[in-house]
Amino acid sequence: MTDPINLRDKLALINDHWRPRLLAGLNAQEVKLAKIKGEFVWHKHDDADELFLVLDGSFTMHYRGRSVQVREGELVVVPRGVEHRPVADQECSILLFEPAGVVNTGDAPRTGLTRDSIDPV
Amino acid sequence: MTDPINLRDKLALINDHWRPRLLAGLNAQEVKLAKIKGEFVWHKHDDADELFLVLDGSFTMHYRGRSVQVREGELVVVPRGVEHRPVADQECSILLFEPAGVVNTGDAPRTGLTRDSIDPV
Numbered sequence: 001m002t003d004p005i006n007l008r009d010k011l012a013l014i015n016d017h018w019r020p021r022l023l024a025g026l027n028a029q030e031v032k033l034a035k036i037k038g039e040f041v042w043h044k045h046d047d048a049d050e051l052f053l054v055l056d057g058s059f060t061m062h063y064r065g066r067s068v069q070v071r072e073g074e075l076v077v078v079p080r081g082v083e084h085r086p087v088a089d090q091e092c093s094i095l096l097f098e099p100a101g102v103v104n105t106g107d108a109p110r111t112g113l114t115r116d117s118i119d120p121v
Numbered sequence: 122m123t124d125p126i127n128l129r130d131k132l133a134l135i136n137d138h139w140r141p142r143l144l145a146g147l148n149a150q151e152v153k154l155a156k157i158k159g160e161f162v163w164h165k166h167d168d169a170d171e172l173f174l175v176l177d178g179s180f181t182m183h184y185r186g187r188s189v190q191v192r193e194g195e196l197v198v199v200p201r202g203v204e205h206r207p208v209a210d211q212e213c214s215i216l217l218f219e220p221a222g223v224v225n226t227g228d229a230p231r232t233g234l235t236r237d238s239i240d241p242v
Contacts, residue, residue, distance in 0.1 A: 001198040002184060002205075004191045024198045026170035027220050029150060031196075049147035063123060070125045075152075077122040077145045084123075097218065099148050 001026075007033070007055060010121045011093050018113050020096055020104060021121030032096040033121055041113060042085045043106035050078045050098045057092035061085075122147075128154070128176060131242045132214050139234050141217055141225060142242030153217040154242055162234060163206045164227035171199045171219045178213035182206075 001024055010033055014021060018040060020032035036059060052061070053075040060067050061076055062085040070076050078084045105114045122145055131154055135142060139161060141153035157180060173182070174196040181188050182197055183206040191197050199205045226235045 001200065002182070002189070002203065004189055004195040004197050006192075007194045007196070024172065024196070026172055026198050026200070026218070027150060029148060029218075031172065031198075031218075051145065051147055051152065061123070068123070068125055071127075073128045074125040075128070075145070076125050077147050077152075079122065079147070082123065097147070097150075097152075 007095070011035070011055065013121055014093075017091070018104070019115055020118055022118045023095075023121060025100060028100055029097060030100045030102075030118070032098075032118065033093070034096060035091055035093050036086060036088045037091040038088065040086045041105055041108045041111055042083055043108035044083045045080055045098075045102055045106045047080055048099045048102045049080050050102070051096065052076050052078070052086070053095040053097070055093040055095055057088065057090055059086050059088035059092045059094070062087060128216070132156070132176065134242055135214075138212070139225070140236055141239055143239045144216075144242060146221060149221055150218060151221045151223075151239070153219075153239065154214070155217060156212055156214050157207060157209045158212040159209065161207045162226055162229045162232055163204055164229035165204045166201055166219075166223055166227045168201055169220045169223045170201050171223070172217065173197050173199070173207070174216040174218070176214040176216055178209065178211055180207050180209035180213045180215070183208060
């Protein structure tokens with residue numbers, strides 16, 4: 001990990017949506033890359049704060065009662081317990097930072113979007 | 122923190138070198154922004170892995186016996202206990218991710234570069 005990891009090179013290897021890939025681990029946290037498009041499910045993580053950094057494109061983060069647009073070069077932190085739902089009208093590339101072992105759909109009922117494990121990119 | 126934070130807007134507020142600013146906190150970790158230029162000191166963190174993501178420019182991360190160039194859009198993770206020394210010939214903007222409370226110069230003797238506390242940006 002002491003060698004540089006190029007985000008664009010790694011993004012080029014991802015050809016699906018809503019399936020985060022592991023980029024690096026540190027301090028019991030994980031750095032992940034994902035491409036997203038379309039609507040995700042409403043969910044929350046009871047024990048994990050979650051950071052989303054937009055590398056390409058933009059998406060809308062819905063919270064109960066309001067939403068924010070997150071654009072390239074912007075990040076949001078969703079604190080534990082806060083219900084959220086990312087929606088991307090166009091494909092958007094994001095970097096995620098969260099504790100190791102977080103399941104992407106949190107407390108929501110399992111769906112086809114649920115990923116229990118994560119592959120490296 | 123559920124509102125977007127724009128990295129370029131925040132970087133525009135930083136006019137010094139080697140003084141990280143707090144951008145966000147999550148899971149007992151901190152996300153920081155810094156501009157760096159020139160040579161830092163050799164140091165390590167015995168209890169903290171440290172992530173450096175280059176937002177603008179590039180810098181050289183020296184390890185004992187070798188060094189790597191880290192360019193815009195690239196990240197490195199320096200595991201705990203690994204001696205390192207960042208050097209930037211030209212000004213470089215970086216995002217840092219590490220546990221809350223890390224002192225920038227680690228185990229090195231205190232110098233003018235040492236920052237015990239961190240201000241928000």
